Each structure stands twice: as C-alpha cells, then as structure tokens.
Amino acid sequence: xxxxxxxxxxxxxxxxxxxxxxxxxxxxxxxxxxxxxxxxxxxxxxxxxxxxxxxxxxxxxxxxxxxxxxxxxxxxxxxxxxxxxxxxxxxxxxxxxxxxxxxxxxxxxxxxxxxxxxxxxxxxxxxxxxxxxxxxxxxxxxxxxxxxxxxxxxxxxxxxxxxxxxxxxxxxxxxxxxxxxxxxxxxxxxxxxxxxxxxxxxxxxxxxxxxxxxxxxxxxxxxxxxxxxxxxxxxxxxxxxxxxxx
Amino acid sequence: xxxxxxxxxxxxxxxxxxxxxxxxxxxxxxxxxxxxxxxxxxxxxxxxxxxxxxxxxxxxxxxxxxxxxxxxxxxxxxxxxxxxxxxxxxxxxxxxxxxxxxxxxxxxxxxxxxxxxxxxxxxxxxxxx
Numbered sequence: 270x271x272x273x274x275x276x277x278x279x280x281x282x283x284x285x286x287x288x289x290x291x292x293x294x295x296x297x298x299x300x301x302x303x304x305x306x307x308x309x310x311x312x313x314x315x316x317x318x319x320x321x322x323x324x325x326x327x328x329x330x331x332x333x334x335x336x337x338x339x340x341x342x343x344x345x346x347x348x349x350x351x352x353x354x355x356x357x358x359x360x361x362x363x364x365x366x367x368x369x370x371x372x373x374x375x376x377x378x379x380x381x382x383x384x385x386x387x388x389x390x391x392x393x394x395x396x397x398x399x400x401x402x403x404x405x406x407x408x409x410x411x412x413x414x415x416x417x418x419x420x421x422x423x424x425x426x427x428x429x430x431x432x433x434x435x436x437x438x439x440x441x442x443x444x445x446x447x448x449x450x451x452x453x454x455x456x457x458x459x460x461x462x463x464x465x466x467x468x469x470x471x472x473x474x475x476x477x478x479x480x481x482x483x484x485x486x487x488x489x490x491x492x493x494x495x496x497x498x499x500x501x502x503x504x505x506x507x508x509x510x511x512x513x514x515x
Numbered sequence: 516x517x518x519x520x521x522x523x524x525x526x527x528x529x530x531x532x533x534x535x536x537x538x539x540x541x542x543x544x545x546x547x548x549x550x551x552x553x554x555x556x557x558x559x560x561x562x563x564x565x566x567x568x569x570x571x572x573x574x575x576x577x578x579x580x581x582x583x584x585x586x587x588x589x590x591x592x593x594x595x596x597x598x599x600x601x602x603x604x605x606x607x608x609x610x611x612x613x614x615x616x617x618x619x620x621x622x623x624x625x626x627x628x629x630x631x632x633x634x635x636x637x638x639x640x641x642x643x644x
Contacts, residue, residue, distance in 0.1 A: 291573040292573070307602070307605040308602060431539075438573075438602070439602055441601030443601055
C-alpha cells in the first residue's frame, strides 16, 4: 500500500510539474509542445533522479553510521562541491563542463579527505570520526568558499550564489543522460548492500558473526554513496555554467 | 528625435526580445529606453506588457511569446554563450540564430545619438530576412 501511495504521489507530482508553469500550454497541445518536451519534462525527470539518488545515498549513510540524522551533506560533500564550483567560477575556467567537473572534483576531494580521516583510528571506518571529519571538512570548505566569494567581482558573486543555491533551471536531456549513465552502478552496489546494512543495524560485531564483511561493507557503501551524492550534486549545474551578462 | 517620433514607424510585425541576462533570464519591459527605442524603430517588444523597465522571466515564457529576434547588446557579432545551451534551444529565435547584435555604445544608453540608434535598428530589422 505504501508503494502504491508513493507511486501515486510521484505521478501526481510529475503531472503537476509538466502541466503547470509560467507559460500556458493548452492541454490539446501538450504532446506537441517544445516547452513541455525540452524544458519541463527533462527538468522533472532530472529532479526525480537527483532526489532519488540523494535519498538512496542518505539512507545508506544513515545505515552505515547508524544514525538517523546522517545525510550526504553531513559528510562534507556539499562543502567540497561548492568550493570546487566557486573556484571554477572565480578562475573563469572555460568550457561548459568546467563547473560541474570542478564541483565533482571538489566533492570527491572532500570525500577522500573524510575517508582518510575516518581511517585514523585504525583500519576500520569509525562512524563517529567519519561524522566529525565530515563536519570539519564541510566547515573548512565553506570557510574557503566564503573567503573566495567575499573577494569576487559582482558577476562572479551572482554566479557563485546561483550555483550554491542550486536549481534545475538548466536541466536538459543531456544532463538526464549523464546521471542515467553514472548513477546505476553506485545504486546497484547500494541495493546489493541492503541486507548486510540491515545486519549492521544490530552492531558491527553481530553483523560480522552473521556473515557480513563489515570492513569491506563500510568502505564500499561509503564510496558508493559519496560518488552518487557527488554526481547528484554536480549534475543539475551541468548547463548552468555559461552565464552571460550584457 | 522628435521628428523620428512624429513619423509613424514603418509598419512591421517584427517582434523582438531584449535579453540582458540569461541566468535567471532578465528581459527589458515597458518604461525602459530600449523598449521605447524598439517601438520607434517599428518593432514590438514581446515584453512590452511588463510595466517595469526590466523583469526576471522564465525561458518558457520567452519561448511562448516567440519573438522573431533576440536583441543582444554587444560589440561583437558572436552569438551569446547561452545560445548553445539545450534549454535555450526551445526559443525559436535562439534556435534559428536570429540575433540582432546592437553595439553597446550606440544602444546602451539614451543620448544625442538616440535617433541614429533608431535608424540603425530600423535598417537592421528591414535588412533581416
């Protein structure tokens, strides 16, 4: 029943996203309208995919650190992605892929740093160190981002804030394709880890006794969830990197 | 300027949009110098009904109003970078590269050369296919 309601909510949301908007598209012209096919549909599909990716990543991380407050942004990824994007804007890196790539690199860099910090206690990823490391890396990245933004020119400032606030205004089928190619692998890995993650809820030692390879599980889930978040974070910005002002 | 204003502009059904910023899209509305200039040149600003001099709109609103031309204040004849972005291809004038490149020095601000700007815009509208 829960899934039926969720599917109904999804369909209702999708219909609203397609049929409502600033421009009036008559119902009779919906199927032939470029506004619907080129703007509203890719935007709705991308929002659905990014939301789903962040949700899957979040639930995996909550299971990993055994804390319902955990989310992908608590582990420093958003701070790293924001820093990467702001650096790309400040340095005027050319090309349509510069900004999303910089955001992705920033997120992966933050992930690697937090991962390394998580190993400080030994060979195991300690959830407590992981969370604290994530908060510290995120705060540091946010501080550097603020410093760059405060020194930026007006145009860069506007672009940086637009990126940091996020949005799907630049969604296109290209963006949808990128996330469709990228997301399935980490999603499959996370789905395959569902049962061992359930076991992990009992504690690391019981999970180990029940057959889960806890050490490997933690690494694989952390990396998959992080890479999924990094892509979900960078993808919506794919086309929004060419801001012209007259 | 007065003589130009008193002359009825060449009857034209040409419509245009002034896009001054692309993300978020900001266009020129009524009450701005450029809107008046377009009217005197015989073109219809598709956002003339917007009472403020400029306004933030959505790409789909621009697409729905379907201007014949996109007027760009620039000293070069290179299409703006947003023209290559997929979401902007929904605007017919962007898709078909119907840009009016208007030099900023002549069109950017009101001044003694306003009459020259109107003549130039008229000439470009008439010359455009």
